[in-house]
Amino acid sequence: MIDIIIKICQHHGNLTIDKVVKQRLKKDNTIKYRCKFCLSQSHKNHYLKNKEKVKASHEKYRNENYEKYRKSSNDSAKKMRILNPEKEKERRKKGYSKYRKSTQIRQRRFKNKAVSELRDVYIRQRLTERSILKHEDIPQSLVEIKRAALKVKRIIKEKLCHKK
Numbered sequence: 794m795i796d797i798i799i800k801i802c803q804h805h806g807n808l809t810i811d812k813v814v815k816q817r818l819k820k821d822n823t824i825k826y827r828c829k830f831c832l833s834q835s836h837k838n839h840y841l842k843n844k845e846k847v848k849a850s851h852e853k854y855r856n857e858n859y860e861k862y863r864k865s866s867n868d869s870a871k872k873m874r875i876l877n878p879e880k881e882k883e884r885r886k887k888g889y890s891k892y893r894k895s896t897q898i899r900q901r902r903f904k905n906k907a908v909s910e911l912r913d914v915y916i917r918q919r920l921t922e923r924s925i926l927k928h929e930d931i932p933q934s935l936v937e938i939k940r941a942a943l944k945v946k947r948i949i950k951e952k953l954c955h956k957k
């Protein structure tokens with residue numbers, strides 16, 4: 794492959810195709826190339842400046858589009874493993890345990906929250922467990938009905954507990 798210079802970045806010099814990110818501009822559909830390093834830096838800066846906002850909007854997206862979220866995060870993890878074989882090797886050597894543990898903690902926290910707040914993702918999961926249905930197969934109206942039913946169940950359970 795010949796290294797064709799796609800773009801010259803004022804911070805990172807000559808950039809070949811693997812060092813740029815292709816973006817399609819919405820307003821006129823033209824394609825623009827951006828420096829991968831600058832873009833990642835600007836994402837980082839944006840995150841640092843708006844930590845809570847970014848987290849909240851990610852969480853909102855995750856709740857509302859769980860299947861999509863899971864697929865895209867699996868895909869991007871796979872992509873990262875292919876793009877960084879050295880890092881992947883290192884990670885395998887160290888073992889997944891540390892990584893796995895933090896993932897587990899994060900997943901458990903997410904699950905507990907989803908259960909206690911009766912979030913859509915939990916209700917869809919309840920409605921699809923032990924079936925071939927996917928989360929997106931469940932219409933929102935059914936989710937609302939199930940949520941109401943679960944709420945009633947919880948209230949009854951609580952009352953029964955108080956009686957004892």
Ligand SMILES: [Zn+2]
Pocket residue numbers: 802803804805806828829830831832
């Ligand atoms: Zn740059």
